[in-house]
Amino acid sequence: MRRFDNVAIKVYNQCIMKKYTEMTREEQQKEYDVLNQRYREVCESGIHLDMSRGKPSIEQLDLSRGLLDTLYGEANLNAEDGMDVRNYGGLLGIPEARRLMGDIMGGVHMEKVIACGNASLNIMYDCVSRAYSHGIMGNPPWCKVDHVKFLCPVPGYDRHFKISEFFGIEMVNIPMDDKGPDMDMVKDYVENDPTVKGIWCVPKYSNPQGTVYSDDVVRKFAALNPAAPDFRIFWDNAYCVHHLYADRNLQAEILDIIEECEKAGHPDMVYEFCSTSKISFAGSGLAAIATSLANIEDIRKGFSVQTIGYDKVNQLRHVRYFKDVDGVREKMMEHAAVLRPKFESVENALQAGLSGLDIGTWTKPRGGYFISFNSMDGCAKAIVSKCAVAGVKLTSAGATYPYGKDPRDRNIRIAPSFPTTEELRKATELFVLCVKLVSLEKVMGLI
């Protein structure tokens, strides 16, 4: 298995422009006037763009257009176990979909996989909701215990945090570096605080930084000895095959957390999630959960009350279309060909516009859907707001932190996937402009 050393997740800060802090007040004012004039022009140009979510572009959706034709005139609508996919039944999904999703997650055995509906978020929500109302594997329901905490590596995925918040779960920020979460801190919390019941992880091409958890980090997760018997790692492997580069040496691989947890004697400690939302269709893909057989049985009991089964026709459609994980990998290279120029265009514009100014750092991910930008402290909200006034909606500043509270008000998630290249060029120019303006205002003491 190839791994890479995260050198990509570095910051670009070569000195080629004069720093605002080194300018005289007069120079600052002059620069400010120039930038402001340009900002007004952009505002008047009537740009309208929503870059708030990691949405695939139409071009990407078109890559799987054939999925909708897959079952056309198809006479055999039986799964490989003989079940007619159109009818009721098959609570755990059809065998071939369980196998495909297991393979996408890096080779998890199909018995440990449930193939579900169109949203992995929904499975995560259900896992928390069921834990809240019924408890995990015989442990007390979280609604009946005094306090529940989740650890949240930050910055992270806002929708994870929203689930915790919805269920009144206290969230604890865990700092990230370029190898993953601070595992000393994770270990300390998980092993000593029985109210810590979970941790949200995006282990590969993390949202928003693009960080890939190192083998050491994954092994440290597997080796945790939780104080709470119902502690679970919520391992959202959302970008498991979502590389931006075709060169296998640039493609990250992570250790199989299911296998590592088994080896470490904690087979039940992890729920792993993935979906084809960014492989086939964002709104109409397949999601899956992988976990131990004991957890599968626990979940199955809930499912048997909750649903008549997930959409097996769409499961069959996906398997017939992609054939196997190699088919998925091929498709991901087509996505990469669309996405990579967009990422590089943003990175180049940031580099050209901001390098040397010491007013921002950003990641250069090799996969996933986001670029993570850190402004000077206390500037993120103002930057996002300035972009919005000009017509470009970014993810809310703070959204990458629990409760929407970025303690340093500096992290901004950039989602380059949806806009066209031309829109992206304009939007990034605007973004650079807003970063400069707000930073200058900060340096000049105007905000």
Next chain:
Amino acid sequence: MRRFDNVAIKVYNQCIMKKYTEMTREEQQKEYDVLNQRYREVCESGIHLDMSRGKPSIEQLDLSRGLLDTLYGEANLNAEDGMDVRNYGGLLGIPEARRLMGDIMGGVHMEKVIACGNASLNIMYDCVSRAYSHGIMGNPPWCKVDHVKFLCPVPGYDRHFKISEFFGIEMVNIPMDDKGPDMDMVKDYVENDPTVKGIWCVPKYSNPQGTVYSDDVVRKFAALNPAAPDFRIFWDNAYCVHHLYADRNLQAEILDIIEECEKAGHPDMVYEFCSTSKISFAGSGLAAIATSLANIEDIRKGFSVQTIGYDKVNQLRHVRYFKDVDGVREKMMEHAAVLRPKFESVENALQAGLSGLDIGTWTKPRGGYFISFNSMDGCAKAIVSKCAVAGVKLTSAGATYPYGKDPRDRNIRIAPSFPTTEELRKATELFVLCVKLVSLEKVMGLI
């Protein structure tokens, strides 16, 4: 609107055979030996059939085969509001799907409808689960109150009861007659007991009796003044267009509960559910909930945390395939043409084999998916068990009652839809045989 007077839901008991109770012991023994011999022959014939669920037959699934071809080569994958159905977004469903599902429910305005995924059961579960964890419209979560009760008209749908049971909700049996539930009892509970938070209803072609709620019953529901502000009627309109007869005079219509609740000044009191599970594909249809705008907003808040949206591609597929509610009605007549002979075959066999014996009564529904059979008291479990030994799996005796406990052990749900006509003929012969045998054992004091 046409209604019918439920004369169909009568019992067939003309005297043409000698009753077991009027036989001498010798005659009983002779009859018993003959029946037993025949039972052994059937056992040896190697019949294997699962009639436990109301599953559509393959022939019925094939009626909507074209659904899978609908989007073949389709260039326009936008909903009528311009949203690309393949992408994220559209939490309440695409407008045309909301309109279609509202029309299927009898003309509910699309603003009051959310189009969801493939299982109405899942929406019902979610409504109970959300009420349990978060409460309804600002009321205390049910997990934080001492006690919650649901009223359960009986016999009823086992999966409703399972949801209540899963959440520790106490269920109270409410007797049904041929106009619907005993509304005096319902009113007494709902208006005086603030722990009563819900009632499960299948108002049209009820599961399992085929009962159609009368206008008077529907109006009495709408006029309820609940003691609990978060009391909701769970109105599972599962068989809203599921007529067995083409003659409009034989097709039941019920009052629109949403409209009646509005008129009565209780707009928030009802959640109405429906699905296309028995219109298109059982495992891959559309489900919907209809309710007041205030409830929609309450539900939307939960949905926004729970999911990225339901499968809009399948929503579009359904709308493009069926076009409108007239297209659905046409399809339902094709279903009726397949189903009606099966229902009539069972009814005829019951009539031929059991009439006059005073050992069973059954319904003759004009729609829905079931025939409800009442044996002599204390015989249902034995009959179902005898059928199972011979190779025919029926719905468990008791399943039509909360906690699986039929107080008189007499109700059996017959699901004629899935077997072929020939299988059904054999299965019904076996059923009649088992009813006779067990009844005779009862009369003879053997059980």
